[in-house]
């Protein structure tokens with residue numbers, strides 16, 4: 001008897017897109033809220049049942065220009081807390097540099113390898129988790145420089161990864177908008193949700 005895979009999204013529209021592709025017999029999809037705190041709390045509550053084999057943080061994301069275009073599918077090698085730390089006159093110090101914890105969680109290597117095989121067009125790289133959607137070129141440039149391997153930013157992956165607490169974890173994103181000056185009207189939600197449904201059809205094959 002296979003335990004099901006848990007896929008957590010931020011909002012119901014993302015959950016619907018995952019459900020449109022995923023195997024309903026083996027994949028449980030739950031929207032748990034926007035941001036790392038809601039994501040961690042919601043994921044921890046669901047995982048406390050002990051009935052899941054792995055957990056995936058899934059949804060739409062901003063793509064770093066030149067690294068992940070709108071419509072692309074992204075798999076995270078690492079989910080990184082991009083704003084957990086301290087600002088100083090000399091720049092941002094991560095929580096690791098402060099000696100208070102770890103701001104980086106690696107995807108489960110076996111799960112990531114399987115997902116990469118099953119979703120061949122996916123761009124593989126770091127995904128930065130932020131509590132605030134980037135909305136200026138200055139912030140976009142700073143993040144791109146600080147995280148040279150980051151292909152996308154979103155708001156939940158690190159929170160889900162922490163809640164996974166050793167259970168196999170991965171982050172799957174599809175790109176709705178470039179990271180940069182705020183232009184909410186230009187977000188390509190339909191395209192990103194369609195890509196999310198397509199990728200989700202491969203999830204159980206990768207995890208089962």
Ligand SMILES: O=C(O)c1cccc(C(=O)CC[C@H]2O[C@@H](n3cnc4c(=O)[nH]cnc43)[C@H](O)[C@@H]2O)c1
Nearest residue numbers: 010011034035060061062133134153154155156184
């Ligand atoms: O309109 C807004 O500014 C806004 C603020 C918070 C959440 C949203 C959502 O649409 C929620 C969905 C989900 O989308 C992810 N996302 C998408 N693009 C980005 C981005 O450029 N930077 C960070 N996160 C992004 C995120 O995970 C949201 O939870 C809209």
